Amino acid sequence: MKRISILAGALIMALGLMSFTVDPPAKEIIKKADAKLRGETSIATLKMSIVRPSWTREMTMKSWSKGTEYSLILLTAPARDKGTAFLKREKEIWNWQPTIDRTIKLPPSMMMQSWMGSDFTNDDLVRESSIVEDYTHVLMGTEAVEGRPSYKIEMTPKPDAPVVWGKIIIWIDKEEYMQMKTEFYDEDGYLVNTMLGKAPKDFDGKLLPSRMEIIPADEEGHKTVIEYLNMEFDEPIKEQFFSIQNMKRVK
Numbered sequence: 001m002k003r004i005s006i007l008a009g010a011l012i013m014a015l016g017l018m019s020f021t022v023d024p025p026a027k028e029i030i031k032k033a034d035a036k037l038r039g040e041t042s043i044a045t046l047k048m049s050i051v052r053p054s055w056t057r058e059m060t061m062k063s064w065s066k067g068t069e070y071s072l073i074l075l076t077a078p079a080r081d082k083g084t085a086f087l088k089r090e091k092e093i094w095n096w097q098p099t100i101d102r103t104i105k106l107p108p109s110m111m112m113q114s115w116m117g118s119d120f121t122n123d124d125l126v127r128e129s130s131i132v133e134d135y136t137h138v139l140m141g142t143e144a145v146e147g148r149p150s151y152k153i154e155m156t157p158k159p160d161a162p163v164v165w166g167k168i169i170i171w172i173d174k175e176e177y178m179q180m181k182t183e184f185y186d187e188d189g190y191l192v193n194t195m196l197g198k199a200p201k202d203f204d205g206k207l208l209p210s211r212m213e214i215i216p217a218d219e220e221g222h223k224t225v226i227e228y229l230n231m232e233f234d235e236p237i238k239e240q241f242f243s244i245q246n247m248k249r250v251k
């Protein structure tokens with residue numbers, strides 16, 4: 001009986017230890033990583049570099065977001081693009097072009113188009129779809145990215161979800177829940193773009209990649225780099241800030 005009690009106790013301890021090592025559900029990993037990147041609100045200044053084999057173009061911009069429903073991006077340089085803005089307000093996405101004094105509502109068919117000539121799509125920048133709610137998530141295992149152990153998760157779109165990708169595979173850092181690497185596939189299963197998160201820095205108390213590189217799969221020598229210069233989280237922003245009128249005058 002004593003031996004049985006000892007074995008039973010050892011088994012209970014082993015099961016207890018196993019409970020602390022079980023990975024969280026894939027959707028919860030994605031939800032935590034997405035929430036860390038967004039916060040309740042976020043305000044950022046950033047630089048984008050479009051790299052091509054024979055030239056490089058740079059732009060600077062500001063961005064504001066509130067949850068998943070509202071975001072605003074304002075270009076601040078170069079001079080020819082200054083004042084151009086993109087607004088997401090719930091299900092609507094708008095573009096303001098001051099040089100022609102015109103506001104354009106972007107239809108869903110434009111979400112896969114290049115954003116300002118970069119390797120990012122319109123959907124990448126304003127994210128019409130939700131990586132939490134519009135996909136099913138499967139944990140494929142763990143792999144190291146940039147030397148950091150990371151969850152590898154496959155995301156496939158739910159039926160009728162407003163998504164532009166056929167499949168996404170994403171690597172999330174296990175310790176800090178940073179988005180370290182993302183592969184975007186088309187509806188036929190072909191790799192289109194790879195996005196890499198690099199150079200983690202502290203932004204307002206959060207460790208996040210300060211540099212994002214997106215590399216097309218079939219265009220050698222092409223890539224687009226976003227460098228976050230500053231990020232602030234959870235500052236109060238009213239929903240009225242994200243209006244078509246404010247998109248035209250924000251600075």
